[in-house]
Amino acid sequence: MTIASVENARQVPVATGPRRPRLGLPAALVPLASVAALLLVWQVVSATFFPPVLFPTPIMVGKAAVAEIASGRLLRDSLVSLRRIFGGFALGCAIGASLGLLMGSVGLARRALDPYIQFGRFVPSISLLSPALIWFGIGEGSKLFLITYTTTFIVLLNTLGAVLTVPRNKLRAAQCLGATRWQLFRLVMLPASLHGIFTGMRVGMGLSFTTVVAAEMIAADTGLGYLIINSRLWFQTDVVFVGIITLGTLGYLADKAFQMLIHRLAGRYAPTH
């Protein structure tokens, strides 16, 4: 007796072609629509419930942005902050990646430097502002120091992690094909770790933005952090928002640019490509 049977069955996948969201919007427009909706809500809420000095409307912020751009102040402060970020970021990437590779491949270096890494992980860069100001002054030196410190740590930890997790068989394969120690490092360890190193750098860039603004708010007379804190003192809340939005936008663009750069120059080093 038949207990189960399939006869002349036919099965057609339910959804065919690219998926579309329910509202019928193309996927690329969804983020734009979301931002537009937020601006609308912001406009209504701030215009209805708050005085402009507490919570300016997006239209007021837009007008303030135009004025700040026209006066040249926004561009000047942005460039000052970006220069600090990229200076410290580049330096921190170089130091962090070098130390991470050294610690990853030389056991003695790893054991000798480990206490500092474990200690430094819990010391946020901004807590070093006071000694930085004493050592390097209120100018560029102290900011460069703090951003370098921030970036170094995160890049170092990511690099070390990447080197230590290179699959053992990748190394053994090269060893049995006759690799010297230097070849093993240059042709296997380094390329196998690149993706992890770049990931650390991306995180480091984000932290650099945070660090520079904090430093500029406490001790500076230029930069986006200064623009924000100074405008607050004058109750120019709309300019405060201009500063915040500029920061977010610059960070977003910098990260996208960095990602594209990595993809262009080192796409083949991504684990799956």
Added chain:
Amino acid sequence: MRGLSLEIERGELFCLLGPSGCGKTTVLNLLAGFEAPTAGTVSVDGRPVTTPGVERTVVFQGDDSLYTWLTAVENIEFGLRLAGVEVGTRRVTSQRYLELVGLGGQGHKYPSQLSGGMKQRIQIARALVCESPILLMDEPFAALDAQTRATLQDELIGIWQQTGRTVLFITHDIAEAIVLANRIGLMTAGPAAHMRAIVPVDLPRPRRRGDPAFGALYERLADMVSEEVRRAGARA
């Protein structure tokens, strides 16, 4: 592993068979020079093995030993690159091995673009390219589907016959050992594993699984393996 002794002849295809966890891979690691014995000696061609060397290349289990940032051809010629062979010469050689393992025309692809079977072929070509007289293979086909595995077994026999290398092939698959080997070394179950028996395989090639002699040998080996598995189970 304790008191394990094993001799492999020049030019033979030797299969090391045993229940999982018995230390087959450890034997390979000792011969490859990846690990050192705590007692006893390991030697190849009369010389003690202390480090990995180009005369003993390894085909690993799984595909994480391939270099994902290099194309198939660049993976294959890696050993030549390490030896300082210039690009033009090594391209010609690697192309030849690419064709030997049946991947002609796929050389520009990255490992992520290749199937499991193709990746193992790249590994085999990479291990062959240095002309090493000894090939150590650690369950290279274990993760493949039955069809691909059978094809690669036939191809390995072809390559072995063409190139005359000595092959140590580790497997836990009895039929695979019978298809491939001149001799099968059967290990006891761990701990303290050693060789239980060396079984010569005199069947003519190509060997067919339907052949009664194949079946009889299979039964004999399967009995010994299940005995080992039972003994291991009784201890556990």
